[in-house]
Amino acid sequence: MKKIFLAMAFILISTGLSAANNNxxxxxxxxxxxxxxxxxxxxxxKYTKTTVYKVNLAGDLGAYATVIINCKQENDVYITxxxxxxxxxxxxxxxxxxxxxxxxxxxxHVKGCKINDVVELRIVY
Numbered sequence: 001m002k003k004i005f006l007a008m009a010f011i012l013i014s015t016g017l018s019a020a021n022n023n024x025x026x027x028x029x030x031x032x033x034x035x036x037x038x039x040x041x042x043x044x045x046k047y048t049k050t051t052v053y054k055v056n057l058a059g060d061l062g063a064y065a066t067v068i069i070n071c072k073q074e075n076d077v078y079i080t081x082x083x084x085x086x087x088x089x090x091x092x093x094x095x096x097x098x099x100x101x102x103x104x105x106x107x108x109h110v111k112g113c114k115i116n117d118v119v120e121l122r123i124v125y
Contacts, residue, residue: 041071043079045121046103052110052117062107063119067095075099080124083108085117092124 046066055062065081076099082092091110097103110119 002036003086012105041069041077042046042071043067043069043077043097043123045123047080049118050121052113052115052119054115055107055109061110061115063091063104063110063115065093065095065108065121066105067123068103069097069100072100072102074098077104079104081106081108082122082124083110083119084122085110085113085119088112090119 040116044067046068050063051066052061052063054060066085067079067081069077069079077097078094079097080092080094083090090112091108093106093108095104095106108121113119
């Protein structure tokens with residue numbers, strides 16, 4: 001009876017250790033694959049100052065923003081860009097860099113500006 005109990009205990013312990021080792025290997029592989037698939041990218045603006053222009057017949061005004069990232073991504077990347085006139089926030093919007101691309105552009109609607117005013121663009125982190 002003692003021999004059977006010891007044999008059963010040995011089997012249970014060795015099975016548990018084997019499962020724990022396999023689980024640890026899987027966790028390690030998943031962590032490493034995430035690092036490879038999703039590298040850290042940095043974003044910058046193609047230009048930081050731009051001129052306000054008339055967007056449509058209704059008279060809406062806008063500033064054109066182009067965001068550049070330094071590495072391609074598998075999914076779309078969304079980056080918020082804000083426009084400032086004399087350090088006062090006049091508008092902001094989200095620029096999309098599509099999956100596999102390195103840049104994206106968007107017209108940012110601005111308020112409190114006139115045509116040909118110069119606004120400063122900034123990425124919002």
